[in-house]
Amino acid sequence: MTTAAWAVSKIHCKPRVLLLGSGLRANVIPEAERLRPLIEQHVEILLTDFEFKEDLSQIPADFAIVLGGDGSILRAARQMCSRQLPVLGVNLGKLGFLADVSPSDLSEVLAAVASGDCRIDEHLMFNASVRRGETVLAEQLGLNETVLTAGPPHSILTVQLYVDAVLVTTYSCDGLIISTPVGSTAYNLSAGGPILRKTLEAFAITAVSPHALTVRPVVDTADRV
Numbered sequence: 001m002t003t004a005a006w007a008v009s010k011i012h013c014k015p016r017v018l019l020l021g022s023g024l025r026a027n028v029i030p031e032a033e034r035l036r037p038l039i040e041q042h043v044e045i046l047l048t049d050f051e052f053k054e055d056l057s058q059i060p061a062d063f064a065i066v067l068g069g070d071g072s073i074l075r076a077a078r079q080m081c082s083r084q085l086p087v088l089g090v091n092l093g094k095l096g097f098l099a100d101v102s103p104s105d106l107s108e109v110l111a112a113v114a115s116g117d118c119r120i121d122e123h124l125m126f127n128a129s130v131r132r133g134e135t136v137l138a139e140q141l142g143l144n145e146t147v148l149t150a151g152p153p154h155s156i157l158t159v160q161l162y163v164d165a166v167l168v169t170t171y172s173c174d175g176l177i178i179s180t181p182v183g184s185t186a187y188n189l190s191a192g193g194p195i196l197r198k199t200l201e202a203f204a205i206t207a208v209s210p211h212a213l214t215v216r217p218v219v220d221t222a223d224r225v
Helices: 028-040 070-080 103-115
Strands: 003-005 016-021 044-049 063-068 087-091 119-121 126-132 135-142 145-149 157-163 166-173 175-179 202-208 218-221
Touching (some): 028 044, 028 103, 087 103, 135 145, 145 157, 157 175, 166 175
Parallel strands (some): 016 044, 063 087
Antiparallel strands (some): 126 135, 145 175, 157 166, 202 218
């Protein structure tokens, strides 16, 4: 996580934003309609998407406002793909580790952002791919974690862990979690993994229900492959 000065295009009087959220949540669309006049006092809304389907790559926004919980922020991060914008999370859900602005505080926060009185925290992300030989079967950008598990009937896995093409260890386990610092307090922690400071450029690698008592979580730097 690094701190950077907020920069808004000098051509525009107001910051330009994307308004995102999950329309499947009962309270998101009504709350968006209620908050929209307040939001537009401080920023210009270029696009509203409550289905996480729009291509955001060419929209000249300064940042995104995400209505919902932490899950909505994770989906927004995937939707933005390689063009990551600063995100302001407004907590309408139960969990607010990432979405930590309440609707009642939104006007004050947006006023501060528009005036440049804020900071940007950068979080480590990863690109996970499933390959068979030279063929990429699936690929996904992630903010919190990627998990390798067996499909039904969920038998035990034998997993070889390589770092920079060097075999580190072989696991017999129910699954393997590779977590960023943001995701370290989620599934990784439940499986006995460590909590990583969010400023670290590192991953936690944690086996799920390993067969051997000697298996312990591993932390390695993010510049390894």
